Amino acid sequence: MAILAVASHAQPPDAKETIARMQAAALAYTDRLHDFTCTQELTRRAGSSPAGSHWKLLDTQEAQLDYVNRREHYKLLKVNGQSTDPQKHIKSGYFIPGGEFGSLLEKIFDPKAQAEFAWDHDETAPGSHTCVFRYDVPQATTTYGITADQDRVRLGHHGMVWADCETGSVTHFQIETDLGEIMRSGRHVALGSRTEVRYAPVKIGGQEFLLPQSAEVAALFYKTWTKYEIRFEQYRKYDANSTIKFGDGGDGKD
Numbered sequence: 001m002a003i004l005a006v007a008s009h010a011q012p013p014d015a016k017e018t019i020a021r022m023q024a025a026a027l028a029y030t031d032r033l034h035d036f037t038c039t040q041e042l043t044r045r046a047g048s049s050p051a052g053s054h055w056k057l058l059d060t061q062e063a064q065l066d067y068v069n070r071r072e073h074y075k076l077l078k079v080n081g082q083s084t085d086p087q088k089h090i091k092s093g094y095f096i097p098g099g100e101f102g103s104l105l106e107k108i109f110d111p112k113a114q115a116e117f118a119w120d121h122d123e124t125a126p127g128s129h130t131c132v133f134r135y136d137v138p139q140a141t142t143t144y145g146i147t148a149d150q151d152r153v154r155l156g157h158h159g160m161v162w163a164d165c166e167t168g169s170v171t172h173f174q175i176e177t178d179l180g181e182i183m184r185s186g187r188h189v190a191l192g193s194r195t196e197v198r199y200a201p202v203k204i205g206g207q208e209f210l211l212p213q214s215a216e217v218a219a220l221f222y223k224t225w226t227k228y229e230i231r232f233e234q235y236r237k238y239d240a241n242s243t244i245k246f247g248d249g250g251d252g253k254d
Contacts, residue, residue: 011119018131019117021168022161026109029170029210030070030102035238036204038211040065040074041231044091050194050218050225058091058226066238072101095146095219095226100197100212105170107137107144108161114141122165131165134158139178146180146191148221153180153191169210172198179220193219205237 012018040063045055062078079089099107108115115137123130137144139156146153155177162172179192197215201208215230 012122012131015117015119015131015133018163018165018168019133021166022131022133022163022170023109023111023168025163025168026102026105026170029105033067033070033101033209033211034204034207035066035068036209036211037064037066037236037238038232039063039234041233043229045227045229047225047227048223050220050227052225055227059089061086061090065232067101068238070102072098095193095217095221095228097195097215097217097219097228097230100215100230100232104175104195104197105173107142107157108135108159108173108175110143112141113137113143117161120160123162129165130162130171133161133163135161144175144177146177146193146219148182148189148191151182153182155180155192170199171210172196184222189222191219191221193217202235204235211235 042061044058047055064075066073076086079086115135118134120132136158142156157177159174163170175195177192181188195217199210200213202211217228
């Protein structure tokens with residue numbers, strides 16, 4: 001891990017120590033989480049540009065998300081308000097997001113990724129002092145990948161990280177991958193993604209945890225972008241009497 005010099009921004013003398021605290025907090029994040037349940041509200045849209053204003057609504061989904069033994073498990077409850085056989089109402093063939101509860105943070109702070117960090121600025125609000133860094137992970141050392149069918153493409157990525165200056169706890173991050181490609185019927189098909197996650201303190205069972213409140217993901221496959229707007233609500237303690245089915249499903253990223 002390295003620190004890049006930034007001439008346009010005054011870098012604080014303790015930037016290296018702050019980054020070390022961020023890395024330690026990020027890599028230990030999932031170890032500190034208890035098992036819990038929440039409701040995930042997701043809206044999917046498709047368009048031709050991530051910055052465009054014309055998005056076609058694909059569907060809205062409500063799911064129960066159980067976080068158990070450091071893994072995310074989803075039970076689809078409703079699609080477009082329909083609770084009867086909701087799976088059949090989903091438009092298939094689009095990117096599946098995931099990793100908001102810690103695995104994406106590890107892609108930034110994993111020592112193997114050899115991320116380079118550059119101080120950007122700090123933000124002060126009543127009761128908080130936030131340090132903001134830019135980062136870059138090259139394709140040569142990345143641990144981030146996107147899976148399309150049987151093809152797995154590892155992608156370099158860059159973005160921004162907001163963290164508590166004292167504890168190093170990440171409260172907000174943005175990841176943008178480099179563009180990759182796969183071959184389909186003799187054509188070069190582009191793929192990549194952009195992700196933004198915001199965290200906030202949540203009390204579960206009398207204890208406070210820093211947990212995702214919202215996420216936005218835009219993913220490219222060939223010429224189509226799929227945008228996901230996600231909200232996490234109604235956090236509560238996981239019921240140990242519930243039954244979790246462990247399957248092979250997962251997100252579009254590895």
